[in-house]
Amino acid sequence: MRWNRIYALVLKYFFVCSRNAFRAMDIFFWPVMDLLVWGFVTLYLLKISGAVPTMITFLVGAVILWNVFYRAHQVVCLSFMEDLWSRNLLNIFTSPVKVSEFITAAYILGLAQAVTVMVILSAMAAFMYQFNIMTIGPDLPMLFVNLMLMGWAMGLVATALIIRFGPQAEVLAWAIPFLVQPLCAVFYPVSVLPAWLQPLARCVPASYVFEGMRASLSGSNEVVFNYALIAFALNVLYLAAAGLLFKYMFEQARVKGLLAKYNA
């Protein structure tokens, strides 16, 4: 891998975002709206039902961490789709850029955006709801890394499908996180799910992350490490599978001449 090529791809995406106000809005607007809506819903529930005060920390913390996963996933897809939309795929894939460099650049962009969104939402949550994300404590980096890895893996799966099935599959860039969201136990524990869905939820790394977050916020820190470890093992498995799927779909696109076709 050559860092100059990875840097070039990251630089290209930075230029794209800095030239496009709507893209910048897409990055920041939706997470902020998410936080505002869920924050106010929580305040309302506290007011009418006298729900336990930890509810606000659970829900606001969940919104912030969910956006880490969602942004990591989305940017991996968008970095490919930008080249698809601007008919630049031919220029990229007739250059010495390796698929591994392309993916690494997408991961770096995913990480950068997830960190940025997390910092902004955390600051807003502290200001508006007096919620301090740091109350999760030393468990926070473990939870963050696992959501990041799952976002990368799902983003790679979506990108592989877009490469193979073309622009009509673009909707996956936005849809996949919401398809798995019910199994991620973002706003409720896995035990709330119907019994037949629980084993499926146990296969989703994010479910351990959000269970871990709730455990950490309610002071049961001793289980968080185990949750993070299981999530990490699943993420390693899924990342490897996503990498293989991407490689296979990319080769299929070469066999079918699709990379050139998308540029036409």
Place this chain on the structure above:
Amino acid sequence: MFNRIVEVTGLQKHFGKYEAVKNVSFHADRGEIVGLLGINGAGKTTTIHMLLGLTKPTAGTVRVFGRDIETSRTEILSRVNFASSYIALPYNLKVIENLLVFAHIYGVKNPKNKIEKLLEDFEIHHLRNATSGRLSSGEQTRLNLCKALLNDPELLVLDEPTASLDPDLADKVRKVLQRVNREEGCTLLTTSHNMLDVTELCDRIVFMSAGEVVEEGTSDQILRKYNSDSLEDVFISIARNHSVDGRGDKVASSADLKKVKVS
């Protein structure tokens, strides 16, 4: 130094039942300018895409600098570049930003100096801060050529490089390409429908029709063979006498074609 820059042997590409490229073989030596000609759908672009590793051949081999494109893609493509009138650089980036990105991709030293020189060569230096999407098609073509020369390629692959240029600009572009070929020893493989490009630029021509190579030689050799003084007439003769049906099945054989003389 390896003299055979491109060696295409028995290249085939099938898309389902459709045979886009059938057993194509040709070569380009160091410093040569080779024109790949043929009507739309002849298989030129598919051949170029296989040569650049973008499309995987069904059979046959592509060797560039003596290496197989399927196994040495990155090493080969770092010494090659490509431009087409039909593809664009990201439209929402400025000209300078687009070139800077590709300069980093190709690991160009002193990228800003190189970019300024190329912008001057192609007379678009005044557009360096313009958004690429706002350029005219002729300006975009020249921007693509700037990108294609960023890494001082040893092999430059061009898909109709003067397609959207007026005669004056087309002439200037040909001069730049000739200079790059003569002074830097860059090998050029170009497709074109502009016979003036072919006459002025190409040392050798490979005619393709219905996915096959039907003629190969210098323009003089081909003109003598067809008893014609115009490559355009030869092109039309090949197109009309080697026509294809809707799915690319040949109507006349290449043997039939060779009997045809341009009147």
